[in-house]
Amino acid sequence: MGMAAVSAMLGIGLAFAHARSGGAWAVGRPAPQPIPFSHAVHAGGLGLDCRFCHAQVEHAAAAGMPTAETCLGCHARVWSVTAQLAPLTTALAQGTPVVWSSAHRLPDHVRFHHGAHLHAGIGCQTCHGAVEAMPQTVRAQTLSMGWCLDCHRQAATHEAAGRAETPPLPDGARIGLAAQTTMHEGISIPALTRCSTCHR
Ligand code: HEC
Ligand code: HEC
Ligand code: HEC
Ligand code: HEC
Ligand code: HEC
Structure with missing residues (x-):
């Protein structure tokens, strides 16, 4: 990306960050x-593993959602036939x-990419909060660009927390981005903070 495009984007970004300051990130607000469905009942009370329903979370970009089955x-x-569960039987049919x-x-x-973060040893709760205690699922962090960049x-x-406990990668195929930097006009830029790492 050219410098003009980058500074144009930064300009928009700053205006955007300003417009969004002050609790406008929907933290703590559930979606209809x-x-x-309650995580408190299923992940908390019944103790189901997150991966029972979000099966691809360790390997793919998206965590995946449970099927009606x-x-x-x-x-x-x-609880076989109830009005609350009707969308399940409709989906199945x-x-x-x-x-x-x-x-x-x-x-x-x-x-x-979920898989990249889990391989780096970061737990669900770091980004999603105590989901297993939520009767309605809410956003626990802003998920703003500043929040991503801080980490x-x-x-x-x-220096990231938990780096020392990073589990070995399964087949060595992924090269840790955290360790990579590129030189740009004499300045060393960490791969993790490059615009193109997060933006397409
Ligand atoms: C391992 C078994 C199991 C699975 C899998 C499961 N449930 Fe449940 N669910 C239960 C049990 C047990 C209860 C609580 C007992 C009851 O109230 O009948 C419950 C309660 C509920 C309730 C009532 C919620 C409340 O606040 O009491 C809803 C709605 C529900 N489940 C929907 C779902 C949906 C949607 C899925 C799939 C994403 C799902 N369940 C997967 C066992 C399961
Ligand atoms: C029984 C299946 C089940 C289990 C177990 C489960 N989830 Fe979920 N999860 C769902 C369903 C269904 C939804 C969509 C409804 C909602 O947002 O509450 C969901 C939504 C979510 C969302 C919000 C997704 C979005 O797009 O906003 C997050 C985050 C999440 N789950 C994390 C977790 C974590 C962390 C655990 C383990 C502590 C977990 N889930 C365990 C079924 C499950
Ligand atoms: C580093 C932060 C981070 C960690 C760790 C993390 N998530 Fe997420 N999660 C996110 C973000 C950001 C999104 C929104 C992704 C998007 O819209 O592209 C998300 C979205 C989701 C969704 C919605 C479906 C999807 O993938 O878009 C589910 C479900 C979910 N996460 C479950 C989990 C579970 C379960 C874990 C732990 C096994 C986990 N997450 C770990 C940040 C994280
Ligand atoms: C708690 C720390 C933390 C947070 C929060 C976090 N990340 Fe990361 N992220 C990492 C680490 C560590 C890596 C490097 C993993 C590696 O070295 O392979 C990474 C890697 C990535 C990668 C490269 C994935 C790949 O394919 O290799 C992308 C893209 C990314 N993060 C996007 C985001 C976005 C977008 C957000 C905010 C919504 C976010 N991250 C929030 C720690 C974090
Ligand atoms: C670690 C990941 C990450 C990196 C690196 C990153 N961004 Fe972002 N950026 C985000 C996220 C996440 C959002 C979306 C926040 C939201 O609106 O929900 C965002 C939003 C933006 C927006 C606002 C666009 C809109 O929605 O109107 C601009 C502009 C932007 N970024 C520019 C940049 C530029 C320029 C760089 C490089 C200097 C950069 N970003 C680097 C994660 C990142």
Whole structure:
């Protein structure tokens, strides 16, 4: 990306950051859902592992959402026919996914990858808070650019919490971005803070 484009983007970014200051990040506000699903009941009370429902979270960009079959595996027996669970049987009959709303969706120009963060030893709660205690799922952090960058700057200087406990990568195929820098006009820029790492 050329310098003109970068400074134009920064200009917009600053205006944007200003407009958004003051609690406008939807932290703590639940999204309306087709079924009153509760993490407190399922992940907290029943103790189900996050990966039971968000199966791709360790390997893919997106965490993945449970299918109607996953829910009905229990709810065909527990609580079989109720109005609250009707969207599950509809989804199963029509072969369509249940349409959950998101309290976390980032703008389209931002790239995020769950697997990369979990391999770096960062737990769900660092970014999502105590989900297992939430009766309604809410955003615990702003997910603003500044929030992402705070951690990326730390990680780039190898001071990120938990770095010491980083598990080895499964096949050595991924080269840790945290350790990489590039030279640009005599200045060393950590890969994790480059615009193109997060923006497409
Ligand atoms: C029984 C299945 C199930 C389990 C177990 C489960 N989840 Fe979920 N999760 C869901 C469903 C269904 C939704 C969509 C409804 C909602 O947002 O509450 C969801 C939504 C989410 C969201 C919000 C997604 C968005 O787009 O806003 C996060 C974050 C999340 N789960 C994290 C977790 C974490 C962390 C754990 C483990 C502590 C966990 N989940 C365990 C089923 C599950
Ligand atoms: C480094 C921060 C971070 C960590 C760690 C993290 N998440 Fe997320 N999560 C996010 C962000 C940011 C989004 C929004 C992604 C987007 O819109 O592209 C998200 C979105 C989600 C969603 C919505 C579906 C999706 O992938 O878009 C679910 C479900 C979810 N996370 C579950 C989890 C679970 C379960 C864990 C732990 C196993 C976890 N997350 C760990 C930051 C994180
Ligand atoms: C491991 C079994 C199991 C799975 C999988 C499961 N549930 Fe449940 N669910 C339960 C149990 C047990 C209860 C609490 C008992 C009751 O109230 O009947 C419950 C309660 C509920 C309730 C009532 C919530 C409340 O606040 O009391 C809803 C709604 C629900 N589940 C939806 C879902 C959805 C949607 C999914 C899939 C994303 C799902 N469940 C997956 C076992 C399960
Ligand atoms: C708590 C710390 C932390 C937070 C918060 C965080 N990251 Fe990261 N992120 C990391 C670390 C550490 C890595 C490097 C992993 C590695 O070295 O491979 C990384 C890597 C990445 C990568 C490169 C993934 C790849 O394919 O290798 C992208 C893209 C990224 N983060 C985007 C984001 C975005 C966007 C946000 C905010 C919504 C965010 N991150 C929030 C710590 C964090
Ligand atoms: C660590 C990840 C990360 C890096 C690196 C990063 N950004 Fe961002 N940026 C984000 C996230 C996340 C958002 C979206 C915040 C929101 O609105 O939800 C964002 C939003 C923006 C916006 C606002 C766009 C809008 O929605 O109107 C601009 C402009 C921007 N970034 C420019 C830059 C520039 C220029 C750089 C390099 C100097 C950069 N970003 C580096 C994560 C990053």
